[in-house]
Amino acid sequence: MTAPPHDARRTAIAWTVAIAALIAGPLALSLTFASGEGDSATTAGTLAFVLSSLLLAAVWTTGGLAICALVHHRTAPMSPPMAGSRAVATAMILGVVFALACLVGGLVLHAIPSTRPWVDIALDTAESAPALLVLAIALIAGAAEEAFFRLALPRITRGSARWIIPTVLYALATLATGSIGLVLVAIPLGLVAMAALERTGRPWAPLLVHALWSLAMVGLFPLLVR
Secondary structure (H helix, E strand, O other): OOOHHHHHHHHHHHHHHHHHHHHHHHHHHHHHOOOOOOOOOHHHHHHHHHHHHHHHHHHHHHHHHHHHHHHOOOOOOOOOEEEEEEEHHHHHHHHHHHHHHHHHHHHHHHHHHOHHHHHHHHHHHHOOEEEHHHHHHHHHHHHHHHHHHOOOOHHOOOOOOHHHHHHHHHHHHHHHHOOOOOHHHHHHHHHHHHHHHHHHHOOOHHHHHHHHHHHHHHHHHHHHHO
């Protein structure tokens, strides 16, 4: 069954918005990580980090909201919404287990000389501003990423592509960080966040999963290895 002309047109516009965001987002992401290189522990370096991070969050949020507005009549197929406490518990369990797995994996990568550079880029960027500021920005940027990649992109894809396309695009966008470690974790992070969304039926579930991951890897991980 073919989609009505107006639906096809809105979907085409939504994909145009998505492509624009997928070009602008990695550019902003590369600026964010570039601000963490060299002697960035200065007022200018901190300001550059904050501004580029907020630009990144704005790109993903604006793109996600625009896509959702264009295809608002589409609802992603997922389980009926769980009761609040059960949904929170489910998302928390997924997020905590995944965050702990990444924490252990990160420690292993950092302990091996040949793979330490895979995580050092992210660590250097995390040290480009005060720790609490970096954590706050990571939480904001993470929520923006989920709004785009888990809440918006799946609305303009079908079937198993709803899982595959957003996750692959997320990993490709993460290449802009220059961190192999972050690229490797992008795929399971995307899948776990999507699983939380579809399992609970709650749009905030992937945001909670990403927030728990950020707390572990941005808030705790640097304290364990520096």
